[in-house]
Amino acid sequence: MRTNTNHPPGTQAGALRSSLAGWWHRLTRRLVAAAQSPAIPQALWDATLARHPFLAARDAADVQQLRQLSAQFLGSKQFSGARGLQITDEMALAIAAQACLPVLKLGLHWYDDFSGVVVHPDAMLAPREVHDDAGVVHHYQEELSGEAMTGGPVTLSWRDVQEASIEEGYNVVIHEFVHKLDMRDGQADGCPPMPSRAMAQRWQTEMQPAYRDFKEALSMANRFGGPQPWLDPYAATDPAEFFAVSCEAYFVNRTHFAQEWPALLDLFDAYFLGS
Numbered sequence: 259m260r261t262n263t264n265h266p267p268g269t270q271a272g273a274l275r276s277s278l279a280g281w282w283h284r285l286t287r288r289l290v291a292a293a294q295s296p297a298i299p300q301a302l303w304d305a306t307l308a309r310h311p312f313l314a315a316r317d318a319a320d321v322q323q324l325r326q327l328s329a330q331f332l333g334s335k336q337f338s339g340a341r342g343l344q345i346t347d348e349m350a351l352a353i354a355a356q357a358c359l360p361v362l363k364l365g366l367h368w369y370d371d372f373s374g375v376v377v378h379p380d381a382m383l384a385p386r387e388v389h390d391d392a393g394v395v396h397h398y399q400e401e402l403s404g405e406a407m408t409g410g411p412v413t414l415s416w417r418d419v420q421e422a423s424i425e426e427g428y429n430v431v432i433h434e435f436v437h438k439l440d441m442r443d444g445q446a447d448g449c450p451p452m453p454s455r456a457m458a459q460r461w462q463t464e465m466q467p468a469y470r471d472f473k474e475a476l477s478m479a480n481r482f483g484g485p486q487p488w489l490d491p492y493a494a495t496d497p498a499e500f501f502a503v504s505c506e507a508y509f510v511n512r513t514h515f516a517q518e519w520p521a522l523l524d525l526f527d528a529y530f531l532g533s
């Protein structure tokens with residue numbers, strides 16, 4: 259999940275309306291019997307890379323692999339536009355390509371537990387309640403820029419997708435889709451299923467102190483007015499959000515991430531790239 263504190267409240271989500279009219283949907287229907295994925299038109303792919311330089315920055319083999327995975331993603335996922343949003347080819351491919359980056363080496367089968375990608379035009383409002391010390395229940399609405407459900411769909415606010423920032427290491431698509439990796443073992447705890455016991459131990463050994471350090475740095479900055487840490491403060495919510503937020507930064511701004519979190523860079527390379 260990703261909360262959104264920067265935007266004015268949107269309207270309550272209405273009934274979902276499918277708006278599948280793009281080339282990929284038509285081709286998917288035509289090619290499904292042949293179990294093929296639709297090829298992505300060159301001009302559309304080039305435009306997507308131009309808009310997402312962190313994708314274009316990968317080496318040529320990775321970019322080609324990403325294009326193939328994106329086509330498979332589009333052929334296997336069901337996109338729905340909420341509140342009347344029409345999903346264009348450009349929108350679907352932008353989401354697919356960014357969603358496939360974390361599984362470039364892991365494989366698209368990591369996303370086999372769901373098919374739905376729901377896109378809202380703006381932030382979603384989720385009803386919440388808290389119990390105070392006196393036992394009084396308070397109801398409020400939380401603004402979400404995205405949400406991933408265990409075994410269920412990924413929901414995104416298109417406005418927030420568009421506001422991705424390489425400088426700030428902010429990317430809601432990557433955020434929600436790495437939550438899906440984390441959730442594959444049934445719980446979002448900041449530790450996706452690991453390929454080996456040794457890797458699982460290394461993950462705990464390195465992620466837990468990194469999370470503690472981040473919370474402490476944030477606390478010091480807030481208490482004494484020092485410089486804010488680079489990662490979004492939302493990362494301090496819990497280990498699952500620390501994992502998702504740090505992955506955003508790792509995937510979109512590797513250079514800055516390497517300066518801030520050299521140990522996590524090695525850890526994430528080992529997990530995501532197998533290196």
Ligand SMILES: [Zn+2]
Pocket residue numbers: 259260433437498499502
């Ligand atoms: Zn989250």
